[in-house]
Amino acid sequence: MARIVIExxxxxxxxxxxxxxxxxxxxxxLKIEIIEKILASAxxxxxxxxxFTGGDPTVHPRFIEILKMVYEAGYNFGFVTNGQNFTKIYGxxxxxxxxxxxxxxxxxxxKEDTHDRLRGKGSYxxxxxxxxxxxxxxxxxxxxxxxxxxxxPEVGEMAELATKLGSRGLRFGHLMPTPLTTVQNLxxxxxxxxxxxxxxxxxxxxxxxxxxxxxxxxxxxxxxxAPLQMQEFNIDWRGNVTRCxxxxxxxxxxxxxDIIGNLAEMPFSEAYExxxxxxxxxxxxxxxxxxxxxxxxxxYFPCWYCENYFKKVDWLKKFPNNPWSSRVWNNLNLKRVLG
Amino acid sequence: xxxxxxxxxxxxxVVLTELENKEAVLLHLGTKMYYSLNExxxxxxxxxxxxxxxxxxxxxxxxxxxxxxxxxxxxxxCLIGELxxxxxxxVVDE
Numbered sequence: 001m002a003r004i005v006i007e008x009x010x011x012x013x014x015x016x017x018x019x020x021x022x023x024x025x026x027x028x029x030l031k032i033e034i035i036e037k038i039l040a041s042a043x044x045x046x047x048x049x050x051x052f053t054g055g056d057p058t059v060h061p062r063f064i065e066i067l068k069m070v071y072e073a074g075y076n077f078g079f080v081t082n083g084q085n086f087t088k089i090y091g092x093x094x095x096x097x098x099x100x101x102x103x104x105x106x107x108x109x110x111k112e113d114t115h116d117r118l119r120g121k122g123s124y125x126x127x128x129x130x131x132x133x134x135x136x137x138x139x140x141x142x143x144x145x146x147x148x149x150x151x152x153p154e155v156g157e158m159a160e161l162a163t164k165l166g167s168r169g170l171r172f173g174h175l176m177p178t179p180l181t182t183v184q185n186l187x188x189x190x191x192x193x194x195x196x197x198x199x200x201x202x203x204x205x206x207x208x209x210x211x212x213x214x215x216x217x218x219x220x221x222x223x224x225x226a227p228l229q230m231q232e233f234n235i236d237w238r239g240n241v242t243r244c245x246x247x248x249x250x251x252x253x254x255x256x257x258d259i260i261g262n263l264a265e266m267p268f269s270e271a272y273e274x275x276x277x278x279x280x281x282x283x284x285x286x287x288x289x290x291x292x293x294x295x296x297x298x299x300y301f302p303c304w305y306c307e308n309y310f311k312k313v314d315w316l317k318k319f320p321n322n323p324w325s326s327r328v329w330n331n332l333n334l335k336r337v338l339g
Numbered sequence: 340x341x342x343x344x345x346x347x348x349x350x351x352x353v354v355l356t357e358l359e360n361k362e363a364v365l366l367h368l369g370t371k372m373y374y375s376l377n378e379x380x381x382x383x384x385x386x387x388x389x390x391x392x393x394x395x396x397x398x399x400x401x402x403x404x405x406x407x408x409x410x411x412x413x414x415x416x417c418l419i420g421e422l423x424x425x426x427x428x429x430v431v432d433e
Contacts, residue, residue: 091359112368129356132364135373164371 001076003049003226004042005245006030007236008057008066013084016119018108018148018181029060034239034263039073041268047233049101052079053245055237059085064092071096080104080144084123086130094137102140102168105130110157114150135166142169144214148186152196159203159211170207172200173214176246176303179315182322189323190298194218216246216303222286224302228279233272239263241271243278246303247310258310282309298327343394347387347419347428355384365427374425379404383418387428393419 009029012019042050050070057063057079070077076099083105093100105127109115115124134141143162145151151158155172162170177187188196197217204211215225226232227244234242243258260274286305289295299305307313308329316325341347352368363381365374376384382403386396397411404411422428 087356125354128354128366128368132354132356132366132373133358136358136364136375161371165366166373 001049002047002231002233003051004038004047004233004235005051005053006035006038007054007234007245008052008060008063009055010237011059012055012082013059014056014082014120014123016108017184018118018146018175018186019178028237029062030235030237030239031264032062032066034235035066035069037263037268038235039069039075042075042233045233045268045272048075050075050077052077054080056082056084058089064089067093067096071099075099076101078102078104080106081130082106082119082123083127083130087126087133090130090133090137090139093139097137097139100139102142103130103134104142104144104171106146107143107158107161108145108148109151110154110161114154117150118148131165131167140168141166142171143167144171144173146173146175147188147193147196148175148181149188149192150186152188152192155196155199156203159207159209163207163209167209169210169212171212171214172196174216174301174303176307177313177316177322177324179319182316182319187322187324190218190301190327192323193301216301218300219302220300222290222302223283227275228282230276230279233275235263241275243275243282243310244303244306247306247312258306258312285309296327298324341393341416341419341430343392343397345393346390346431347393347423348431349384349388349428350426353427357381367425367427370426372425374427379414380418383415 007030011027011029054060058081060066067077078101081103086103106119107115107127108118109124112124115127116122131141133139143158145155145158147155159170174193175181175187181187197213200211200213223229225244227234234245236242239262241260241263243260247258260278261271263271304324313324313328316322316328319325350367354366354368356364356366358364361378361381363376363384365376379400382400383396386399391399393415397408397415400406400411400415401408419428423430
């Protein structure tokens, strides 16, 4: 199912320690005109599913109105939320339920203390209230956990918790390093990532619910991500078509070469064609890079590769204690290999 | 049989979620079990959370709902019994 991932807003009602720095503290909401443009054109390009993210998408002042537009335009949809608003808004979502494929709740610890340490006191309890509503009202839901050094020991408990609570699935994802996660030692080293990935793959054998990892885990396939296969189209809150929702604004807006164009300035079809062309170029360069002989093991973490490729992690050089710091690409090497 | 002066304490592992239709869901974080409460059950839970005795709860329910004292007493005792069985509340020593 080809999907469009839409960052509805960069505002959020939480302030998590592992969030992309400086990204979710502003006041930007995606304009309705952009939504209308997407709804008018996306199906013709093979996209029939819209996934809303943020910030927290429920914070968008016209969130419910947007969902109704999506529903009436005949798209299936889902959204990722921290769950803090869910008990207030679910009543408005119930009439749209037959096109709602699921709500993904961010839950960053099986234990309340662990989750609340990362996301704020009381946030775990509000997620539990949200899933209680889902169970009673038959709204399908899943959990998403970002793996940090603090919650890493709880991946097994997360699988147990998600299964018992009636979740339809569980997704784990690696943390994108930021200055704040670096200072707090939240980032796992490449070796630690591989270890926790092994644990997660084993969990899949023991639990009846789907357990997956978000793109970013170690894989020798050079192009494993949906956006690189044109199966995912990402739009940020400014209307920018971006390579990936993970990259948007990451690194304090230092490198913005991941932005394809802005939907306020071009038709959807033009943005689509630009992304196709951009992907073609990326494929070519990455293949050349590997053929060039200095492809390192850390390059098989695809998000890490793109963070370097799009110059999102140069700041890490100032943090030599971060396990990824020594692996940041040298710009001179990048020019020689890719230029 | 619980007396009218008896108090019970809510288990701190239980999360209450009120729904729009005056009903509610209880989730026990220890057992991961969900329980639904109807309107009367929710009122009893709310009064338990205020630390009222079972007698005080019965009196208030008689004022709020048009039912006989015997029926109220039966409803309160029945629900409290179930809540105790499911370890959602525990009896407080008098």
